[in-house]
Amino acid sequence: MSLKERDKKHLWHPLKQHQLQPESVAIVKAKGCILIDEDGNEYIDAISSWYTSMFGHCNDYIIEKAYQQMQQLDQVMFSDFTHQPAVELSEELIKILPKGQNKIFFNDNGSTAVEAGIKMALQYYFNRDEKRSVFIAFEDGFHGDTFGAMSVSGLSVYNGPFEEFLIDVKRIPTPDGNNHIDILKQLQLFTSTYKIAGFIYEPLIQGAAGMKIHNAEGLNEILKFCKANHILTIADEVMTGFGKTGKHFASDYIDTKPDIICLSKALTAGLIPMAITSCTQNIYEAFLSNEMAKGFFHCHTYSGNPIACATAIAAIELLQSKNIQDNIKVIAKSHKVFSDLIKIHPKVKSTRQIGVIFTLDLNTKMERYGDLRDKLLKFFMDRGVFLRPLGNTIYIQVPYTISKSELQKIYDTIEDVLEIV
Numbered sequence: 001m002s003l004k005e006r007d008k009k010h011l012w013h014p015l016k017q018h019q020l021q022p023e024s025v026a027i028v029k030a031k032g033c034i035l036i037d038e039d040g041n042e043y044i045d046a047i048s049s050w051y052t053s054m055f056g057h058c059n060d061y062i063i064e065k066a067y068q069q070m071q072q073l074d075q076v077m078f079s080d081f082t083h084q085p086a087v088e089l090s091e092e093l094i095k096i097l098p099k100g101q102n103k104i105f106f107n108d109n110g111s112t113a114v115e116a117g118i119k120m121a122l123q124y125y126f127n128r129d130e131k132r133s134v135f136i137a138f139e140d141g142f143h144g145d146t147f148g149a150m151s152v153s154g155l156s157v158y159n160g161p162f163e164e165f166l167i168d169v170k171r172i173p174t175p176d177g178n179n180h181i182d183i184l185k186q187l188q189l190f191t192s193t194y195k196i197a198g199f200i201y202e203p204l205i206q207g208a209a210g211m212k213i214h215n216a217e218g219l220n221e222i223l224k225f226c227k228a229n230h231i232l233t234i235a236d237e238v239m240t241g242f243g244k245t246g247k248h249f250a251s252d253y254i255d256t257k258p259d260i261i262c263l264s265k266a267l268t269a270g271l272i273p274m275a276i277t278s279c280t281q282n283i284y285e286a287f288l289s290n291e292m293a294k295g296f297f298h299c300h301t302y303s304g305n306p307i308a309c310a311t312a313i314a315a316i317e318l319l320q321s322k323n324i325q326d327n328i329k330v331i332a333k334s335h336k337v338f339s340d341l342i343k344i345h346p347k348v349k350s351t352r353q354i355g356v357i358f359t360l361d362l363n364t365k366m367e368r369y370g371d372l373r374d375k376l377l378k379f380f381m382d383r384g385v386f387l388r389p390l391g392n393t394i395y396i397q398v399p400y401t402i403s404k405s406e407l408q409k410i411y412d413t414i415e416d417v418l419e420i421v
């Protein structure tokens with residue numbers, strides 16, 4: 001029996017209505033930008049397996065570094081112990097993180113990185129005997145699927161059944177270059193009515209909302225307001241981190257730097273799950289006390305796993321290499337050429353691009369998980385390209401190591417799909 005058939009017996013997949021979508025494609029191998037299924041079909045991974053495998057799948061350098069670490073130290077508790085990969089990773093990360101970040105806290109995934117960020121902000125005020133319990137977040141943001149992360153997320157398809165159990169969040173629209181005066185007024189009202197602990201945001205680009213890009217100056221005004229009103233700022237760079245926007249972090253485009261940053265996805269080049277919540281010295285110091293209970297009692301068993309840390313160090317090394325930095329520029333340029341070509345097509349409503357992320361909205365009604373999406377997905381897969389449309393939004397986020405011909409094939413396939421929508 002095929003893997004695809006055996007899968008159906010005991011497995012439960014995420015983000016799926018199994019009654020309507022019983023099938024999953026069984027992947028048996030991945031190398032570079034190519035995924036290979038059990039029947040030998042090849043697919044170009046045009047979204048880097050959810051923005052993780054940015055240096056290509058099964059990258060030789062990453063694997064070598066992980067293997068070396070496996071022979072040295074596999075796992076040790078990070079409460080009471082420390083180790084070289086964690087120390088070295090913290091040093092390397094602080095060198096490239098936006099100004100002000102000084103402490104590195106380990107988590108297992110993007111949601112728990114956000115969860116820890118939210119808890120840091122709440123306890124920061126608790127430790128100072130000041131009760132603040134409300135958060136501000138953007139409409140249509142996505143920050144993960146644990147309770148705190150769900151609370152600050154604004155996409156109801158994920159949160160519907162849990163709404164009554166969530167923490168209190170006030171929402172603001174994303175800045176579009178014209179609305180920030182109104183947003184600041186709204187923020188003023190919120191701060192005079194509620195005790196606001198923090199503002200969480202996906203800087204510059206909202207991934208799950210459909211790769212929506214907002215205005216950097218407007219965001220900067222919001223962040224300046226937060227700083228002036230002691231609202232802690234949490235940048236969720238889980239998607240944007242590590243080069244995708246053309247700079248190492250999306251926060252590098254914005255003058256006002258966050259207090260807390262959440263990282264995951266490309267952190268370990270797609271090899272091992274790990275996440276980080278980093279913060280400023282000021283946040284960290286609010287947890288220093290003679291009382292044990294003022295420490296941060298948030299821990300995951302695999303916190304700071306040495307193999308994951310070694311992998312992350314190797315990924316940061318690759319990110320900073322001339323080769324990868326050049327590739328990022330080449331891909332961005334190539335996206336620009338494609339964008340200029342395709343945006344005048346009658347089936348295309350609009351295109352947008354930042355760094356290696358290219359997005360196209362079709363001239364059709366938005367339906368996040370509907371027939372059109374399934375039709376697009378099938379067309380792409382039949383053509384050997386893995387793209388995962390969000391409703392009528394098609395986006396590309398390719399590994400930095402993609403070849404010119406692979407990239408061209410993705411563009412050609414998108415051009416062809418316009419004929420069937």
Ligand SMILES: *Cc1c(COP(=O)(O)O)cnc(C)c1O
Nearest residue numbers: 109110111142143144207238239
């Ligand atoms: C994917 C994502 C998360 C959640 O990360 P998981 O590892 O899936 O828990 C949080 N925030 C953003 C911006 C993301 O893109």
